[in-house]
Amino acid sequence: MGSSESSDFTAKDMWQEIKQHGSFSETRTGKEPRVLKPGSSIGAAVAAATTVPAGGSRVVSFALSWSCPEVKFTDGKTYHRRYTKFCGLDRDAAAESLAHDALLEHMEWESKIQEWQTPILQDKRLPEWYPLALFNELYYLIAGGTIWTDGRPPRMSVASSGTGTQDPFSLDVFRRTDLQGSGTPVPVVDGVLGEMTSVTERLRSAAAFGATLLGDGEENVGQFLYLESMEYHMWNTYDVHYFYVSFALLSLFPEIELSLQRDFARAVLLHDPRPMRTLNDGKTVPRKVYRAVVATGNVAFARAAWPAVYLAMAYMDQFDRDRDGMVENEGRPDQTYDLWSVSGVSAYTGGIWVAALQAAAAMARIVGDGDAELYFRARYRMARRVYDEELWNGAYFSYDNSGGKTSSSIMADQLAGQWYARACGLEPVVEEEKARSALGTVLDYNVMRVKGGTVGAVNGMRPDGGIDMSSTQSKEIWPGTTYAVAAAMIHEGMLEAGFRTAKGAHDASWSKDGFGYAFQTPEAWTAEGGYRGLHYMRPLSIWAMQWALSPPELHKDRCPRRGTPQLDMTSSIRWRAC
Secondary structure, X not given: OEEEOOOOOOHHHHHHHHXXXXXXXXXXXXXXXXXXXXXXXXXXXXXXXXXXXXXXXXXXXXXXXXXOOEEEOOOOOEEEEOOHHHHOOOHHHHHHHHHHHHHHHHHHHHHHHHHHHHHHHOOOOOOOHHHHHHHHHHHHHHHOOOEEEOOOOOOOOOOOOOOOOOOXXXXXXXXXXXXXXXXXXXXXXXXXXXXXXHHHHHHHOOOOHHHHHOOOOOOOOOOEEOEOEOOOOOEOOHHHHHHHHHHHHHHHOHHHHHHHHHHHHHHHHOOOOOOOOOOHHHHHHHHHHHHHHHHHOOHHHHHHHHXXXXXXXXXXXXXXXXXXXXXXXXXXXXXXXXXOOEEEOEHHHHHHHHHHHHHHHHHHHHHOOHHHHHHHHHHHHHHHHHHHHHHEOOOOEOOEOOOOOOOOOEEOOOOHHHHHHHHOOOOOOOOHHHHHHHHHHHHHHHHOOOHHHXXXXXXXXXXXXXXXXXXXXXXXXXXXXXXXXXHHHHHOOOHHHHHHHHHHHHHHHHOOOOOOOOOOOOOEEOOOOOEEOOOEOHHHHHHHHHHHHOOOOOOOOOOOOXXXXXXXXXXXXXXXXX
């Protein structure tokens, strides 16, 4: 409805008409349909009438849609949303098309949702509260400031990246680096340099980001963006989404997850390589890319992402100061716990690095880079030994080996690398009995000794049973980490412990006796219910639990190729055949 040339029909008139009569009637008003002034619409209402027989029922379906086809960023770039690929750019026509599809297809959509959820709802292994949290945490995929584009370049061209940065590491040096002083040069980098050059040339000539890495026949599903939090305005935060949250996308929308990974692979190739505050991203790239490869079986994606994986590993190599295969933290919070300092070999970063080396070796094998496979496999064995020797204390893996006041703290997330290795179908980072002991310690200290296990896992505990108060984050409870720890427990066969751990996060957030965080799950809360970072992405890691409970088929060769060279710790070549 709106104002015409001959009428002063107002919003109040419109409301009264609907309130009193439930519809607009020309016979009642005695007025002809109005010709509206451009831009004069003041509102709309829809009414339907039907006869309901005694004892019967009728269903009237309504659809509301709106069209906002463009996404504009402050730097001047404008993108088109994904639906415009199917509905066009005309706002009115697209809105009509969306409403039309909803009216005709909504019953089928609901049926497919029910078909998807039913196996989980009927799984007798699962406690009653678990499906509620599992499905409801998906709210953030659409409520997290989500943007999904059509995958085409923006109207304003992406600025060139420039090449005037100072390199802190050399791929040539990485080529010649020997393995623990063996004197055996390993030409790891030779096979990837040519591919990196051609990929970089293509990237610099295009503005579509990850879409430039699409192989022949692969669909461009667009670019997918969502915020780390409604309070932390960063898109697709790598250490949070790709390490914790991506299980949800990879399980439900794998092509979107591959699109995100292509974007980051492209960004790594154009990355400013000067040392940064965080170590986390470099070591996480190989594991996440490898997991996406084995989950989808997309070898073309593996080949496209391999140069970025290799470059990320080369960058991380500089943090192995003593050349023992293990990276060292630098006394600051240089990982996802970015307010919790750590120094030397650490349980969290070290375990992730061990898993990353193994994933890089496995991925090198998929793409046929035998030299790189040889190198990363040898480094993996070295790092795995250091991790165990430096951190295992007989009950759990110490926070770090620096000898500081909190080195012996019990970190809930200490086996993040082990968890990811299990999820990818790789060899475990630590021995099974040690993993069970460490996770049992986490259950005892971090979960059950705080409010009786009703609030989730505290990030850090002291061996005397007190909370680690050394930083804001060490004393917090992160529901996303809690779900990740629960997933790690399930991978180790500790099903009851996993659900006991996760239930605290559910109860605090979703139950009527909790803190009231439903559909706004924060990054962190304290034992008393104080929160930080409402509407946060990390709690989607509950889908890592589902991944552990019902593992997908992983498309990988579980046995090395016949005749693949394997390098042992003394750097002598041996051949292992299957």
